[in-house]
Amino acid sequence: MTNGVIHWFRFASPQSFYPLAGRMLPWFAVLAALLAAAGLWIAFFVAPTDAQQGESYRIIFIHVPASWMSMFLYVVMAGWAGFGLAFNTRLSSMMAHAIAPTGALFAFLSLWTGALWGRPTWGAYWVWDARLTSELVLFFLYLGYMALHAAIDDPRRGDRASAVLALVGVINVPIIYFSVQWWNTLHQGASVSITRAPSMAATMFAGMLVMALAFWMYSIAATLGRARAIMLEREAHMQWTQDLKEAAR
Amino acid sequence: MTAPSSAAAFRGIVRRDLRLAARRRSEPLFTLGFFVVVASLFPLGLGPEPELLRRIAPGVLWVAALLASMLALGRMFGADYEDGTLEQLVLAPSPLVLSVGAKIVAHWLVSGLPLVLVSPLLALQYGLPGDVIAHLMLSLLIGTPVLSLIGAIAAALTIGVRGAGVLVSLLTLPLCVPALVFGAGAVDATLAGLSAAPNLALLGACLALSLLFAPLATATAIRISLE
Amino acid sequence: MDAGPEGGGTVNWGSTADFFAMGGYGFYVWGSYLVTAACIAGEVLFLRARRGKALRQVRAEKGRNETAA
Numbered sequence: 001m002t003n004g005v006i007h008w009f010r011f012a013s014p015q016s017f018y019p020l021a022g023r024m025l026p027w028f029a030v031l032a033a034l035l036a037a038a039g040l041w042i043a044f045f046v047a048p049t050d051a052q053q054g055e056s057y058r059i060i061f062i063h064v065p066a067s068w069m070s071m072f073l074y075v076v077m078a079g080w081a082g083f084g085l086a087f088n089t090r091l092s093s094m095m096a097h098a099i100a101p102t103g104a105l106f107a108f109l110s111l112w113t114g115a116l117w118g119r120p121t122w123g124a125y126w127v128w129d130a131r132l133t134s135e136l137v138l139f140f141l142y143l144g145y146m147a148l149h150a151a152i153d154d155p156r157r158g159d160r161a162s163a164v165l166a167l168v169g170v171i172n173v174p175i176i177y178f179s180v181q182w183w184n185t186l187h188q189g190a191s192v193s194i195t196r197a198p199s200m201a202a203t204m205f206a207g208m209l210v211m212a213l214a215f216w217m218y219s220i221a222a223t224l225g226r227a228r229a230i231m232l233e234r235e236a237h238m239q240w241t242q243d244l245k246e247a248a249r
Numbered sequence: 250m251t252a253p254s255s256a257a258a259f260r261g262i263v264r265r266d267l268r269l270a271a272r273r274r275s276e277p278l279f280t281l282g283f284f285v286v287v288a289s290l291f292p293l294g295l296g297p298e299p300e301l302l303r304r305i306a307p308g309v310l311w312v313a314a315l316l317a318s319m320l321a322l323g324r325m326f327g328a329d330y331e332d333g334t335l336e337q338l339v340l341a342p343s344p345l346v347l348s349v350g351a352k353i354v355a356h357w358l359v360s361g362l363p364l365v366l367v368s369p370l371l372a373l374q375y376g377l378p379g380d381v382i383a384h385l386m387l388s389l390l391i392g393t394p395v396l397s398l399i400g401a402i403a404a405a406l407t408i409g410v411r412g413a414g415v416l417v418s419l420l421t422l423p424l425c426v427p428a429l430v431f432g433a434g435a436v437d438a439t440l441a442g443l444s445a446a447p448n449l450a451l452l453g454a455c456l457a458l459s460l461l462f463a464p465l466a467t468a469t470a471i472r473i474s475l476e
Numbered sequence: 477m478d479a480g481p482e483g484g485g486t487v488n489w490g491s492t493a494d495f496f497a498m499g500g501y502g503f504y505v506w507g508s509y510l511v512t513a514a515c516i517a518g519e520v521l522f523l524r525a526r527r528g529k530a531l532r533q534v535r536a537e538k539g540r541n542e543t544a545a
Binding site: 044045049054055056058059062063066101102105108109112113116117119120218222225226228229232233236237241242244246247 | 489495498499500501504505507508509511512515516519520523526527530531533534535536537538541
C-alpha cells in the first residue's frame with residue numbers, strides 16, 4: 001500500500017470478501033479450539049472446588065461466557081445491520097444475518113446452563129432471576145429478528161426491515177435489562193439471585209475469560225462460514241460464484 | 250389552494266382514520282371484546298378466591314391489555330396499504346413522520362383508550378379497591394400509547410407479509426416488557442399501600458422515549474416496506 | 477482432595493470416577509457441557525450442509541447459464 005491507507009471498502013463486495021473470509025476462517029477455528037482446550041483445562045483441573053456450591057459451580061465456565069457472547073453478538077449484529085441500512089451495502093446485512101443464529105445459540109446455552117446451575121444451587125430449574133429473565137427476552141429478540149427476515153420474501157426488503165428491528169432492539173436491550181432488574185427487586189423474596197457468583201478466585205475468573213475468548217473466536221469462525229454460505233445462496237446467479245473452484249464439477 | 254399546514258394535515262389524518270373506524274364499528278369492538286374475554290378467563294382458570302384475584306389483577310389486566318393491543322395492530326396500516334393510501338402518504342408533501350404520528354394517535358384513540366375506559370369494570374370483577382382502580386386507569390392511560398407506538402414499528406415492518414398477525418405480536422411483546430413491568434408495578438405498589446410514583450415516572454419515561462423514536466422508526470419501516 | 481488457594485491441578489480429582497461424578501452434581505455439570513458441545517457440533521455440521529446446498533445451487537445456476545449460452 002503505497003499511500004498507507006487500507007481501502008476497506010474494497011472488501012465491501014461479496015466477491016472480494018468471500019475468499020478473504022475463507023482464508024480467515026480456519027485461523028479462528030483453530031484459535032477457538034486451542035482456547036477452549038485451555039479454558040476447559042482451567043475449568044476442571046485448575047479451579048478449586050467451591051466451598052458452598054461444590055462442583056456444580058463449574059457450570060459458570062459455560063454460563064457466564066455464553067451470556068456475555070449472546071449480548072455482545074447482538075450489539076455487533078445490530079451494528080452490521082445499521083451499517084448496511086445506512087450505507088446500503090449488501091455485505092453488511094449478510095454479516096448481520098450470519099451472526100444471528102450463533103447469537104441465538106449462545107442465548108439458548110446461557111438459559112440452558114443457567115437452569116441446570118439453578119437446580120442444584122437454588123432448588124428450581126427456573127427462578128426468574130433478573131439476568132436469566134433478561135436473557136430470555138434477548139433470546140426472543142434474536143428469534144424475532146430471524147423470523148422477520150424469514151417471513152419477508154424479498155431479500156433486500158428483509159435485510160432492511162430486520163435491520164430496523166435490530167436497531168430498535170439494541171436500543172431497547174438496556175431498558176429491558178433495567179426494567180427486569182427493577183421488577184426483580186420489587187418482587188424480592190420470591191427468589192434469590194443466582195448471579196451472585198461465588199467469591200471469585202483468580203483462577204475462576206481466568207477460566208471464564210478464556211472460555212469467553214474461545215466462544216468469541218468460535219463465533220467469528222461460525223459467522224464467516226455462514227456469511228460465505230449466504231453469499232453463495234444470494235449470488236448463485238452471478239458470474240463470480242459460478243467461476244469459483246468449488247463450484248466446478 | 251395553499252398546501253395545508255403540518256398541524257392541519259395531522260388533524261386531517263386523525264379525523265379521517267377515526268371516521269373510517271367509526272364506519273367499521275365492529276373492528277374496534279373486537280379489541281375491547283377480546284380484552285374483556287381474556288380478563289374473564291383468568292378467574293375461570295384459577296378459581297374465584299378474592300384474595301388471589303386481587304393479587305393477580307394488576308398483572309392480568311395489564312397482560313390482557315397488551316394482548317388486545319397486539320391484535321389491533323394489523324389494522325394500523327393494512328387497509329391503507331391495500332387501497333394505496335399509504336403510498337400517497339409517503340409521497341405527500343407533509344413529513345411522513347407526522348402522518349405516521351397521526352395514524353398512531355388515531356389507532357390509540359380507537360384501540361387503546363377504550364381499554365382504559367373499560368378497565369374499571371374489569372377491576373371491579375377482580376375486587377380492586379377504588380384508589381387502585383384509579384391508578385390502574387392512569388397506568389393504562391400512559392402505557393397503552395407506548396404499546397401502540399412500539400407496535401406501530403412492527404406493524405410497519407410487516408406490511409403485506411404472510412402471517413403478519415402473529416409475527417407482529419412476536420416482535421412487539423419482548424419490546425413491551427418494560428412498559429408491562431412499570432405499568433403493572435405501579436398498580437401493584439398502590440395495592441401494597443406504597444407510592445406508584447416511581448413506576449409511573451418510569452412508565453412516563455418509556456412514553457417519552459417511544460414518542461421520540463417510534464414514529465421515526467415506523468416511517469423508515471414504511472418506506473422499506475413500500476419499496 | 478487437595479485444593480490449595482490457587483487450585484490443585486490434577487489433584488482436583490481423586491480418580492476418574494470422581495471426575496465423572498462431579499461431587500454428585502454430574503448430571504448438571506455434564507448436562508451443561510455436553511449440550512454445549514452438541515449444540516456447537518450441530519451448528520458446525522449444519523453450516524457444512526448449508527454450504528453444500530449453496531454450492532449445489534450455484535452449480536445448478538451455472539448449468540442453466542451454460543445451456544442458455
